[in-house]
Amino acid sequence: MxxxxxxxxxxxxxxxxxxxxxxxxxxxxxxxxxxxxxxxxxxxxxxxxxxxxxxxxxxxxxxxxxxxxxxxxxxxxxAKLTLAECAELYQIRERLEPLLLRASLPSLDGGAIARMTEFAKAMEAADGDVAAFLRADRAFHWASYAAAGPGETREIIARMWNSTQHYRREFTRMAVGRAGLGATHLEHQLLIDCIRRADPEDAERVLVMHIRRTRSELAGHPEIFA
Known part of the structure; x- marks a missing residue:
């Protein structure tokens, strides 16, 4: 992983x-x-x-x-989550991941931005392949956190990513089956732009919006957690 x-x-x-x-x-x-x-x-x-x-x-x-x-x-x-447990983990992610991104951002160089750009392209090229999208999505976000180095925050976030993987997969399937992943792709591009501009405030806002949107979508589909 x-x-x-x-x-x-x-x-x-x-x-x-x-x-x-x-x-x-x-x-x-x-x-x-x-x-x-x-x-x-x-x-x-x-x-x-x-x-x-x-x-x-x-x-x-x-x-x-x-x-x-x-x-x-x-x-x-x-591991299996209830809707309430999943919502709680996403709320924690909304608060912790921006902290990890802020810690990482000052040390993200041109090579890191190039890697994130390639992962973003891979997500767009996945074209309905949910497994390929999720692999590139995970790689994209962890590339953005890579410069923060090891620590408890990183470990906590890794565990939450693992615990919510199934439900992120279901969110992706629902999005592909309806309007597509255009909003997700746009948010990834916005994150790259924030990192390129070395703007941690904007990066945090985009990331919070990105995570919260998935939580809100999942909240409307309790059948996923049955």
């Missing part, structure tokens, strides 16, 4: 645990696993040719990343 991978805490079975965590993370983020779906450790162990110990270690990593819910003496499930 673009952004912090959060792979600390692997011990004893490091190589297998990392490999299993990577495979499960990709499957969850691309929608192969659905929110609330059970992840059976014995199935994962069988597919990966590993024992259950590295599977358990991988699941603990994914829990820390906001992708998995572990229940003692019961098992593991893909």
């Amino acid at each position: 673009t952004g912090p991978a959060g792979q600390g805490g692997l011990d004893g079975h490091g190589g297998a645990s990392v490999r299993i965590a990577d495979a499960l993370r990709t499957a969850i983020l691309d929608g192969s696993y659905r929110p609330g779906e059970r992840i059976r450790q014995e199935d994962v162990a069988s597919r990966s040719g590993a024992s259950r110990m590295p599977v358990r270690e991988a699941l603990r990593v994914l829990q820390a990343e906001g992708l998995v819910t572990l229940v003692a003496n019961s098992g593991a499930w893909v």
Whole structure:
């Protein structure tokens, strides 16, 4: 994933645990696993040719990343949100992500702006391919935060991006099926312009609007959270 991978805490079975965590993370983020779906450790162990110990270690990593819910003496499930929980996470994102962008912006150089521009072009070229759009979208935003360096704010935001991935995918599908993603593309271009002008106030305003618009759209579709 673009952004912090959060792979600390692997011990004893490091190589297998990392490999299993990577495979499960990709499957969850691309929608192969659905929110609330059970992840059976014995199935994962069988597919990966590993024992259950590295599977358990991988699941603990994914829990820390906001992708998995572990229940003692019961098992593991893909994290699922209610509408209220999703709205709360988006409200937190509206406040934290502008702080991370402000910290990053002074050190974003021409190379960073060029990368963001390429990711924005990739989103526009996705042409209804939701998976391709989401990959480029994640890369775009994490490129804008890259110069802020590591820290707790970055880790918190990474977990919230993971937890809300499924619902961001549904928002994108709805937008593609209706008027398209023109407003989203425009907001990305506005963010690039703010960064190019080194204007943190404008950048924060655009980013808040960008995140809030998704939250407002999701609030009108409670069936997504059923």
